[in-house]
Amino acid sequence: MEQNITPVKSGNVRKRKSQPQQWKRNIEKRQRYSAKGLPVHPTCGHRVGYQCMLLTTRDIKDYHEAFYSTPEKSKQGTFILKYCRAEIPNPKRKKKDPVKSKSATFQYSIVNQAGNNLRVCRSTFLNILAPLTKHGIIGVFKRFKNGKSHVPVETRGGNHKEAKFGLKRDAVKNFICTLKASESHYSLSTIRTEHT
Ligand SMILES: [Zn+2]
Secondary structure, eight states, X not given: OEEEOOOOOGGGOOSOOOOGGGSHHHHHHHHHTSOOSOOOXXXXXXXXXXXXXXXXXXXXXXXXXXXHTSOOHHHHHHHHHHHEEEEOSOGGGTTSOTTTSTTOXXXXXXXXXXXXXXXXXXXXXXXXXXXXXXXXXXXXXXXXXXXXXXXXXXOSSOOHHHHHHHHHHHHHHHHHHHSEEEOOTTOHHHHHHHHO
């Protein structure tokens, strides 16, 4: 007996469900955006202009934890955009792109427990959010600018396989559906019919 091949309903698929959170690539990704230790306290002595020394142990701990509570690049990017500002050091050179410019400077602030933004120097900011680096911050601003969105666009990783093989897979699927199959002795559908 010949019968048409039809795609299996998603509930009946016997294939093992994928567990993306267990993939090596995703574990590494989480580790890349995870804290590697406790935040380092500022030793710069700034009290005027920068307010590094006004931060309490609790402020530092909370800020560090808030940043690393989600080990995801995009969430941390949003966080960085909230507390950092790219600035042009010399306003006369305004035409230059502040992010692209080699002399780009950033302003860093940290929110304390009272909810005030305290301006801090770069070393304090990076020490508290270590292992975040200045390159990491520049990257966030570049992606933010290129994406023209409110959230920095993730450029690393992603579902490249879908883009690469998606069409091919659909074509194969369609081809299989055009085939006629003769029912085998062990056919699942026969077994199911017998049991229902
Ligand atoms: Zn400082």
